[in-house]
Amino acid sequence: MSSQPLPAASADSVPVVTHGSSAPPAPRTHRPARLRSRRSPGLPYLLLIPSVAILLLALGYPVVWQVLTSLKKFGLAQQFGKPAAWVGLGNYVALAKDPYLWTVVGRSLVFCLVNALATLLIGMLVALLMKAVPGWARISVQVSMLLAWAMPVITAMAVWRWLFDYRRGVVNYLLTQLGLDYVGHSWLESPLSFFFVATVIIVWASVPFVAFSAYAGLTQVPGDVLEAAQIDGAGSLGRFRWIILPMIRPVLSIVLLLQIIWDLRVFAQIRLLQDAGGTPSQTNLLGTYIYQLGIGSGDFGKASAVSIFVLLLTIALSWFYVRRLLTDEAQA
Amino acid sequence: MTATTATKHRARPGRAVLTVVAVLVALVWAFPVYWMISSSLMSNVRLSAGAPKFWPVNPSFDNYASVWGGGTFLPALRMSLAVTALTVVCTLLFAFLASLAISRFRFRGRTSFILAVLVIQMLPAEGLFIAQYRLMGTLHLLNTVVGISIIYVGMVVPFTVWMLRGFVAGVPLELEEAGMVDGLSRFGAFLRITFPLLAPGLVASGVYAFLQAWNEFTTALVVLQADNVRTLPLWLRGFIQTSAARDIDWGQVMAASTLIALPVIVFFLFVQGRMTSGLVSGAVKG
Numbered sequence: 001m002s003s004q005p006l007p008a009a010s011a012d013s014v015p016v017v018t019h020g021s022s023a024p025p026a027p028r029t030h031r032p033a034r035l036r037s038r039r040s041p042g043l044p045y046l047l048l049i050p051s052v053a054i055l056l057l058a059l060g061y062p063v064v065w066q067v068l069t070s071l072k073k074f075g076l077a078q079q080f081g082k083p084a085a086w087v088g089l090g091n092y093v094a095l096a097k098d099p100y101l102w103t104v105v106g107r108s109l110v111f112c113l114v115n116a117l118a119t120l121l122i123g124m125l126v127a128l129l130m131k132a133v134p135g136w137a138r139i140s141v142q143v144s145m146l147l148a149w150a151m152p153v154i155t156a157m158a159v160w161r162w163l164f165d166y167r168r169g170v171v172n173y174l175l176t177q178l179g180l181d182y183v184g185h186s187w188l189e190s191p192l193s194f195f196f197v198a199t200v201i202i203v204w205a206s207v208p209f210v211a212f213s214a215y216a217g218l219t220q221v222p223g224d225v226l227e228a229a230q231i232d233g234a235g236s237l238g239r240f241r242w243i244i245l246p247m248i249r250p251v252l253s254i255v256l257l258l259q260i261i262w263d264l265r266v267f268a269q270i271r272l273l274q275d276a277g278g279t280p281s282q283t284n285l286l287g288t289y290i291y292q293l294g295i296g297s298g299d300f301g302k303a304s305a306v307s308i309f310v311l312l313l314t315i316a317l318s319w320f321y322v323r324r325l326l327t328d329e330a331q332a
Numbered sequence: 333m334t335a336t337t338a339t340k341h342r343a344r345p346g347r348a349v350l351t352v353v354a355v356l357v358a359l360v361w362a363f364p365v366y367w368m369i370s371s372s373l374m375s376n377v378r379l380s381a382g383a384p385k386f387w388p389v390n391p392s393f394d395n396y397a398s399v400w401g402g403g404t405f406l407p408a409l410r411m412s413l414a415v416t417a418l419t420v421v422c423t424l425l426f427a428f429l430a431s432l433a434i435s436r437f438r439f440r441g442r443t444s445f446i447l448a449v450l451v452i453q454m455l456p457a458e459g460l461f462i463a464q465y466r467l468m469g470t471l472h473l474l475n476t477v478v479g480i481s482i483i484y485v486g487m488v489v490p491f492t493v494w495m496l497r498g499f500v501a502g503v504p505l506e507l508e509e510a511g512m513v514d515g516l517s518r519f520g521a522f523l524r525i526t527f528p529l530l531a532p533g534l535v536a537s538g539v540y541a542f543l544q545a546w547n548e549f550t551t552a553l554v555v556l557q558a559d560n561v562r563t564l565p566l567w568l569r570g571f572i573q574t575s576a577a578r579d580i581d582w583g584q585v586m587a588a589s590t591l592i593a594l595p596v597i598v599f600f601l602f603v604q605g606r607m608t609s610g611l612v613s614g615a616v617k618g
Binding site: 062133155162261271 | 347350353355357361362364368383384422434439446447448450452454457458459461463465485487490550564565568569572580585586588589590592593597600601
């Protein structure tokens, strides 16, 4: 394990390619590309065919199908061949009138925001911590963060279920050792405690990405500026508020946006915790609700309508992210 | 210089406290991974009796042997390997060609393609799986390697194109042209000069595709419903459920988890630097 597990990210402005190639950074001109495309104007399109084809098949067709199906009555009978009747916005209206949908939407939004903000806050603190401690301590934090980050969701869920096991789990054992009455405490029974466990797991798994990104941002803050501020009498809080924070704000905002998008779509963790003992109707978020509507009860029409809602929400949020990536590109 | 030393001296007690906190943070974050491995080395009897053991007592690989030889793990492993291999190969090929197109050529529709790729990359599987389930049913590809791989390639290609185009753009055309002046054909110049310089990018993209296909749970849950075509994540879920019907054998579950997580952890260490930078700054610039 090298002391710099993030070579690419720590040099934000350096193109990643410097990693592998020793090629001199020659100025890029558009002249040769234009010459080439004049010689074979169809070639770039040929190169794009496989990607475009697979995207249309795997994602394009499903999106279109979903939009159309959300406008139809498409239940179990229709799956077995009965023609699906158009109902216009009927599915949407029915859902909008269903208080349960709004419960799920509200629950998902609160869960998403709590998780994203907690992840950002803890990740930021870990990054500051890594900057402040001696090398060996920083490397231990980095190694254990990498381990947590690398864990596949499914195995992480298995381990956390074992840790929170009501009878033999370590969490109950340790809390009992601290003098609290947690013998045989079931964590997944009450919805609030269910979501607390989900939050612990998701924050544990997401903090490494935030911490590494924020740390990479921190290494870009020039030391002499901080020193100058210190000489001018700025305390550590002042330096953080007026120098560090403004400089790493771009990184933080993009990371927060990604966390919100990712936490909004959380499915596997909730589904697997429901396996372990949560009551589905009390713990459904948008993802598991769609699953229950579509795969569980076979109502593809309504499931599609909820899916469209999730897709629109995600695209709206992603728009800022995509615009940011494109601005970065234009500046390069 | 003296000023800095003075600050360091003054900050030392605070620094010691922070170091302790850092060690605690490291312990907390690594603990679940440690616990997985430690529990996997102990028998269920030992895990059930008395207080938790914080290090493996009488460690043995018995759990691994029972999982490996249990009859259901190996078919799931084969399934995962098949799906992952197909996904990685197709993704690399498709994404490589597309990244050549968008970084070596200027053509009508280029910007729209990039924009589409970036937006598509954000689409959540959770918002699409109903339609994908239906699609696979129509194509008679439910419960098949090809069916799930088609969806995985579609999910992975966008980010891979984005990642690879930075590498392609980073190899100056002038190098290739110099090779052509020295007598190589255009294809030869590409193969001898550009391609080797792209190797790190291809490796990183391949590992990324591997991780996605190996770990994926949501879409697999929907598209692979038959017992004999389960990938490893689905198999592990089933294994826990079967085990839960009696009393979960946590030793075996943790051994199974370790077997699934190990390749991921190894490969992840190769690729993660590139993934952060690609996500955060779009540092792959062209």
